[in-house]
Amino acid sequence: MKCGAAVDDCSRLHGNRHCLKAGSCDGDLLHLSGVPNTLEPCRAIRSNRVASGISTARTAVSPVRQRRTRMPSSLRAAPPVKAPFPNSDIPAVRHGSRSRSRCKMGPIRCLGQVPTPTGNHHSGMYSLRLPEPDSSLSVYRAESEHPPRGRRTVPSLPTQSASADTPSRINDAPRRRKAEGGRQRLAGGFLAAEPLRDVAALLDAYQQGLVFHSLCAVTRLSIPDRMADGRRDIAALAEETGTDEDALRRMLVLLAGSGIVDVDPGRVSAELTERGKVLCRRHPMSLWATFATFGIPDVGNALTETLKDGGPATRHALGVDFWEHLAKHPDQQLVFGQAMAEQARLLTLPCVPLLDWPAEGTVADIAGGIGVLLADILDEVPDARGILVDQPEVLGRARTYLSEQGVDDRCTVRTGDLFVPPPRADVYVLSRVLHDWDDDSVAAILAAVRRGGDDTAVLRIFEDVLPDDAVPSAIQAWADVAMLALYHRAKERTLPEYRRLLERGGWRLERVVQGPPGMCVIEARPLATP
Ligand SMILES: C[S@@+](CC[C@H](N)C(=O)[O-])C[C@H]1O[C@@H](n2cnc3c(N)ncnc32)[C@H](O)[C@@H]1O
Structure with missing residues (x-):
């Protein structure tokens, strides 16, 4: 869901040129971490309001339900607003209020947007929101931007230049960065040229893990085969494959982010992309068995044990060797043999x-x-x-x-x-x-x-x-x-x-x-x- 606010409201801190051209903010509304069904305004709106200390009146985040809330102090961000889900009994959460402990992330600071390394996110951008410095992630907060003790300021976007009214220590930042080879000095003694990009790269690897497991899951249940001939209604697909409709829909939406399927905006139907069709059995370069076979996805969670003793994760996860396991499971043996055949054709x-x-x-x-x-x-x-x-x-x-x-x-x-x-x-x-x-x-x-x-x-x-x-x-x-x-x-x-x-x-x-x-x-x- 897009923010849609007027440029005047958000362009200054948004840092998104497209936003300026479009005349209205196209920042995504953010899903509040750890609190299902809640949305908050795009970070540009939040930062802008916090910076200017204005109260949030009617915002431009329609159609999300809006509330009139006076900003209690310049430290507090605009409250997240509850999405209009009629059947939901989950209350909206306001940071800085008594209910702040409900948010697992803690009070959220919006630090900017960084392109994903693979560029495969829906919007091609991450919205990074880091917790306040009392959390372990505070290491990414630049030391040079720390306010003097006892005084709290609104954190600025990392690329923003220091303004006249910022504390004098901030004005030292360019000189200190030059001395440190263009890198920022972070809390904990770390130096980094592009800390947000580093965070984004790691989060991308983290996300890809779930994409991989979802690919294995849908392939094992032959979902791509059922989609080989064109767009399918997700409810019908779930019924046909004996899968849970809600789970299937959500996994397909995840895979859409990696260009495997195309899901319609109403999330009613889905279609394999050309890339996704490689998961069909009858594709001439099929990787069906490579994703469906028993193996890495099943034992990967025992890699910590492998790291400790060098033994195979298979033995830790299953208690037997890989070949022994396959010999006891002829169905898996068959798919493994097919996976080897697929790879032999390529290699x-x-x-x-x-x-x-x-x-x-x-x-x-x-x-x-x-x-x-x-x-x-x-x-x-x-x-x-x-x-x-x-x-x-x-x-x-x-x-x-x-x-x-x-x-x-x-x-x-x-x-x-x-x-x-x-x-x-x-x-x-x-x-x-x-x-x-x-x-x-x-x-x-x-x-x-x-x-x-x-x-x-x-x-x-x-x-x-x-x-x-x-x-x-x-x-x-x-x-x-x-x-x-x-x-x-x-x-x-x-x-x-x-x-x-x-x-x-x-x-x-x-x-x-x-x-x-x-x-x-x-x-x-x-x-x-x-
Ligand atoms: C990684 S697959 C390679 C298959 C094939 N050579 C290829 O390139 O696609 C390893 C093969 O070794 C076989 N294998 C494993 N242990 C074996 C053993 N003790 N004696 C004979 N074959 C064995 C497996 O059944 C499997 O077919």
Whole structure:
């Protein structure tokens, strides 16, 4: 809901050029933190009134119910006004009055607006409201703007220059900032160039967590699939999917902020955006299973324990290892296999044409999942034969998949264990397997594969390779912590680390072929004496 006040009322402190052009304030009315169903005027109106000490008469915040309230002192902000929800019995809350303790945030100071780092908020802006200095967040209040002891002033917007009647300490701020490299000195001994932007960036990360979990929730309940063919009435969608209409509506509104769905202003219907359609099963680049699979969203809350002891969050959250858990839950095993297939299409299949495959030889994909990579290799080399090795729970779906791809007549499917030598083959493939394991296990897996093949065998490891002279990229760091969370001491590795482990397993690193971003093929041949 927009403020709509005349420019005269709010442009001075609003700092929003668009507001000046439009002739009326387009600031959003603020939802009062911790108090449902209450709205207060946009912060510009509040700050302006507080600064001038005027009483709030009829404001321009129609259609919100307005009250005539005399401002008790220049310290007090205009009262929030209760939204006209006829069935609500929640009273309006006035800061500075007896009822101020009702607000969990405490008295609110409005410090300005900062663009979100991702720009994905509805308005593209955050309205930041920080509590008074007695709260822990007061660290963000610039020391140079502290009023002399015993005197309280209205806090100014951080970008506003000091006016003639502000205390002399404020006038020192530009000089002190220059001396501190343009950074503000904050309470607690902190220095920061753009503290509000820092707060906004952290809040953005905080919010994205809930967006991620909501995406997983709606995808698990196949909501995107039900929206694949166009705009849907939310009530009908809830009934069809057995979900709570109110919860569904609110989550869809949240996802609208990330460009996943478009919700109409009345919040009656919703439609997937093109981005949102990637969550549909039948999308050619579907990420349905990636979001629907059991995994990070289910164990992420145990990362604190992982941080303490380095053990997988999975074990802390479930009491068993990830693979053990999947083996006990065939439905989740199926979705996990599909998630691996989705990611293989994006990451490993583009590598296949970059490599020479033996025209008439045998390729064994060890822990090859449902066989997406092996089917693609066999498709590339029409006279080659394949062996797919994985756990028994995965192989049922694998047989179906290989048959759908028309390569089942050239492919053997074998139950096998990574730590037991596989059948003889000309080329062994280990795709996105080694990063699931700790160093000793990786060395043991490599040694087992070495014992399975003869001296002419070639090993191709499909993995991302971390830089050994730079900080890993954000996505590499994400994958690394995801491995830490899911499996025992699992990790992404650098090339020197792979070389050492290969040698421990009886292999010599020969070359690395760069695939699409996030994927390489490390090629190795047997060491002379295994
Ligand atoms: C991360 S997935 C990779 C699947 C596939 N290679 C790919 O790139 O999509 C790891 C695979 O290892 C298999 N796996 C886990 N432990 C295993 C074991 N002890 N023996 C054989 N396979 C195992 C899982 O069933 C799963 O298919």
